[in-house]
Amino acid sequence: MRRLKRARSATYVLLAPYFVLFFLFTALPVAISIFFSFTNFNMLQAPSFVGWGNYMRLLLDDDIFIIAVRNTLIFAVITGPISYLMCFMFAWIINELPPKLRSVMTLIFYAPSISGNIFFIWQVFFSSDRQGWLNAFLLNAGFISTAIEWLNTEAYVLPILILVQLWLSLGVGFLAFIAGLQTVDKSLYEAAAVDGIRNRWQELWFITLPCMKPQLMFGAVIQITMAFSVSEVSIQLAGFPSVNYAGHTVATHLMDFGTHRFEMGYASAIATVLFLAMILTNKGVQRLLRKVGS
Amino acid sequence: MKRKINRSLGGTIALFLFIALVGAFMALPLIFTVNNAFKPLDEFFLFPPRFWVRNPTTNNFADLFILMAESWVPFSRYILNSIFITGAGTFGHVIIAAAAAYPLAKHEFKGKAVLFSIVVLSLMFSPQVTAIPNYMVITLLGFNNTYAALIVPAFAFSLGLYLMKQFMEQIPDSLLESAQIDGASEYRTFFSIVMPNVKPAWLTLAILMFQQLWGNTGGMFIRSEQLRPLNFALLLITQGGVPARAGASAAVGLIIMSVPITFFIISQSSIIETMTTSGMKE
Numbered sequence: 001m002r003r004l005k006r007a008r009s010a011t012y013v014l015l016a017p018y019f020v021l022f023f024l025f026t027a028l029p030v031a032i033s034i035f036f037s038f039t040n041f042n043m044l045q046a047p048s049f050v051g052w053g054n055y056m057r058l059l060l061d062d063d064i065f066i067i068a069v070r071n072t073l074i075f076a077v078i079t080g081p082i083s084y085l086m087c088f089m090f091a092w093i094i095n096e097l098p099p100k101l102r103s104v105m106t107l108i109f110y111a112p113s114i115s116g117n118i119f120f121i122w123q124v125f126f127s128s129d130r131q132g133w134l135n136a137f138l139l140n141a142g143f144i145s146t147a148i149e150w151l152n153t154e155a156y157v158l159p160i161l162i163l164v165q166l167w168l169s170l171g172v173g174f175l176a177f178i179a180g181l182q183t184v185d186k187s188l189y190e191a192a193a194v195d196g197i198r199n200r201w202q203e204l205w206f207i208t209l210p211c212m213k214p215q216l217m218f219g220a221v222i223q224i225t226m227a228f229s230v231s232e233v234s235i236q237l238a239g240f241p242s243v244n245y246a247g248h249t250v251a252t253h254l255m256d257f258g259t260h261r262f263e264m265g266y267a268s269a270i271a272t273v274l275f276l277a278m279i280l281t282n283k284g285v286q287r288l289l290r291k292v293g294s
Numbered sequence: 295m296k297r298k299i300n301r302s303l304g305g306t307i308a309l310f311l312f313i314a315l316v317g318a319f320m321a322l323p324l325i326f327t328v329n330n331a332f333k334p335l336d337e338f339f340l341f342p343p344r345f346w347v348r349n350p351t352t353n354n355f356a357d358l359f360i361l362m363a364e365s366w367v368p369f370s371r372y373i374l375n376s377i378f379i380t381g382a383g384t385f386g387h388v389i390i391a392a393a394a395a396y397p398l399a400k401h402e403f404k405g406k407a408v409l410f411s412i413v414v415l416s417l418m419f420s421p422q423v424t425a426i427p428n429y430m431v432i433t434l435l436g437f438n439n440t441y442a443a444l445i446v447p448a449f450a451f452s453l454g455l456y457l458m459k460q461f462m463e464q465i466p467d468s469l470l471e472s473a474q475i476d477g478a479s480e481y482r483t484f485f486s487i488v489m490p491n492v493k494p495a496w497l498t499l500a501i502l503m504f505q506q507l508w509g510n511t512g513g514m515f516i517r518s519e520q521l522r523p524l525n526f527a528l529l530l531i532t533q534g535g536v537p538a539r540a541g542a543s544a545a546v547g548l549i550i551m552s553v554p555i556t557f558f559i560i561s562q563s564s565i566i567e568t569m570t571t572s573g574m575k576e
Contacts, residue, residue, distance in 0.1 A: 010480035011397040018394030019409065021450035024431060027412060030419045032427035043426065093313050096306070103562040105313065107555065108321045114505060114558065115323040115551050124343050131343075167320070172502060176457060179494035182565055183464060200301060214460035221456070225418050251420065258422050271420040278418040 037268035047265060054269035065270070067245045068253040071158060072228060072274075075249060076281070078162055080227035083169035087219055090170060091177035092204065106178055113171040119236040122164050126150040126237070157238050157246035165233050169226060173219035180215030184208060209292050216292060220285045228278050231255060250274050324551075331355075331548035338540040354541035358549075361531050361542055367519045369527065376508065376524035379441055383448035384503040388496050391454030396484050398455070399462035400470060410459065416452045429514060443515035444523075448507060454499045461495035462488060497561045505554045525550060 037054055039047035058065055094105045112118050125133045128149035135147040150156050188207050197203050209216070231251035234240075238247035241256070250270060258267030325345075330338075332350040362369045397403065398410050428447065437443040465488060473483045489496065511526040528550060532543030 008403070011401045011403050014393045014397050014480070014484070015409075018390045018450070018455060021390070021446065022413065022416075022452070022455075024435075025428065025447040025450040026416050026452055028431060029424040029427035030416055032430070033419070033423045036423070036427075090313070090316070093309050096301075096309060097313075099566050102566050103559060105317060106562050107558060108317045108324070110558070111321050111324040114554055115327050118323045121322050121326055121345075170320070172453070175498050175501065176460075176495075178562075179498040179565060180461070182494040183461065183492070200305060211464075214463045218457060218460045221414060221417060228418075229420060251422075254420055255422055264423070264426060268423045271423040275415075275419050279415060282414075282418070 033268045034272055036265050037272045039265045040263075041265040041268075042262050043264050044262075050265070054266050055273070057266070058269055058273065064245060064248065065250075065253055068248045068250045071246075071248055072230070072250040074158060075162060075165070075230050076224075076227040079165050079169065079230070080223055080281075083166055083227065084173065084219060084223040086166065087170055087174040087223065088177050088216075091174055091181060092208070094178065095181040096200070106175075109170050110174065112168050118168065119164075119233075122160075122237060126160060128152060151238050152243050154244050154246040157242055161230070161233050161237060161247050164237060165230055168233065169223070171222070171226070173222040173226075176215050176218050176222070177212070180212045181208070184211045213289070213292065216289055217286060220289060221282055224278055224281050224285065228274060228281070327544075327547050327551055330544040333541070333544060335541050338544070354545040357539075358531065358542040358545045361539075362527075365527060367522075367527075371520060372522060372524040372527040375441075375521060379444050379510065379523055380504055380507040382441075383445045383507040384500050386445065386449045387451060387454050387503050388499055390449050391451070391499070392458045392489065392492075392496060393484065395455050395458035395462055396488055399459045400465070400467070400488075413452045413455050417456065432515065438515060439517050439521065441521060444507070444510055444512065448503065451503075453502065457499055458492065458495055461492040465491050494565045497565045501554075501558050501561050504557050508554050509550075 036047060038049060038051060040050050040053070041047035090109055094102055094109070097105060107114075127133070127135065128147060128151065130136060130139060130147045132147070132150070134150065135144075138144045139147065148156075150160060184207070188211070189203060192203060192207050197206060229251045230249050231254075234242060234247040234249055234252050235255075240252065242248055251274070254267050254270040254274070257263045257270065329345065329347045331354055332352065333347045334349055334351045334353065337344065337348060365372075398406060432438055432443050432447065437446060469487060469491070470483060473487050478486070509525060510523055511529060512522050516522050516526075528546045532539060532546050
């Protein structure tokens with residue numbers, strides 16, 4: 001594609017306000033955090049340099065971190081792709097509805113991202129006594145004879161958290177897809193019908209998806225970030241720490257050290273490792289996405 | 295509007311049913327928050343807890359207004375604070391991020407790829423650890439305990455630039471070239487061609503920013519009572535664990551939620567209205 005040649009001055013005038021602020025308030029704090037990851041820093045005394053110490057401890061000496069990595073990987077591998085597909089699929093189906101219905105349905109599907117009280121319902125649903133909705137239902141139907149402690153049983157914690165996380169995952173990526181579908185040139189569909197596109201699935205693969213590549217890339221980054229940094233669901237539903245660390249993730253591990261134990265250097269090392277994992281995943285996913293519609 | 299082509303009736307009905315079913319599940323927290331706000335006090339402490347309200351009442355709102363009247367800064371001040379912080383932060387971020395996204399999407403210059411990937415990568419760094427360095431930067435600049443501590447960093451969020459740049463990439467070059475031939479300056483092109491073409495993108499960004507800034511409680515940055523946002527004051531009312539406040543706090547839940555939802559509905563419908571017939575065209 002041919003790029004436009006434009007006056008240099010305008011380019012920099014447009015870029016400057018954002019990037020000055022970006023480097024001050026976003027990039028600089030990240031750089032400082034990465035620096036902290038090589039230090040011992042308790043937020044009271046000045047940080048002291050420890051080289052790779054934090055990383056050695058993290059990778060070789062921290063058994064809980066290994067559990068956290070395992071859980072995070074399970075989370076990421078399951079919720080990442082599924083939530084991404086869900087975001088796109090629901091956005092696409094909503095786009096098929098008549099315009100008046102669309103904004104109502106968008107709101108309903110976005111509701112878990114915009115309303116408070118989101119975990120309360122699940123707490124009651126999975127409550128461990130006989131009155132918890134799920135237990136009550138299973139007891140009445142005769143499937144079980146005693147109430148199950150859903151969120152205190154190691155085997156159930158992770159699957160439940162994954163389910164709730166999926167329910168929560170129609171956020172930024174979903175809205176970006178909704179907006180992206182609005183910008184597809186409608187006359188392309190008419191032209192395609194003339195060219196022999198027969199049903200909505202062909203239309204989706206040959207026209208809609210290729211037209212939306214930029215949004216697909218954006219959505220992938222957002223869902224990767226979400227899938228790798230699961231923490232709130234775990235803390236709210238499974239407690240902190242969760243039973244036998246069954247719901248412990250890298251992000252909750254990080255919060256443990258950052259906000260409870262005030263070991264900021266160590267927490268920064270965890271954040272840096274998580275950061276690298278996300279970058280690698282993103283590289284792989286972006287490569288896959290380039291093949292869409294071809 | 296014209297009927298859509300290539301649509302089988304059976305498929306349409308199946309998709310419709312499917313989405314209604316899942317939708318009922320997604321709407322739960324919304325329905326719950328509304329129900330809760332109208333529950334009389336005794337229904338909050340029912341065992342087992344109930345989802346639907348049985349005897350709806352508006353007492354919770356009455357209680358809340360009494361508590362609000364007791365605050366030592368007039369409540370209108372909190373409301374104005376929130377409106378100002380949310381409005382300035384949202385508007386500023388949308389304009390500044392979109393302005394920078396335009397050259398990144400459509401101009402050729404040195405270091406473009408690097409700048410862009412730094413922004414995308416910064417999205418992936420855990421905010422929990424950057425909070426401390428962020429506090430240091432804001433304090434050094436003297437923003438501590440001012441509106442600027444909440445507004446200016448919001449201008450620099452990575453999300454908006456990334457979102458706007460992705461949408462601007464889709465604008466056909468020929469459209470921009472013809473503006474150039476007509477003698478439009480870069481700034482004019484930006485405001486009168488680029489921005490209208492990516493209206494769904496900046497309306498979506500506005501929704502996201504509004505929601506985030508409206509939810510802000512001022513955290514560690516705001517210490518003067520006169521500068522605190524509404525959310526801080528409302529959440530303060532709900533705290534303390536006094537059972538009698540359960541009603542007021544349910545009302546707070548509904549009030550806090552209703553403002554971003556109203557904004558969401560207005561923006562979302564105008565995204566769909568403006569774009570139903572056109573889309574981006576050469």
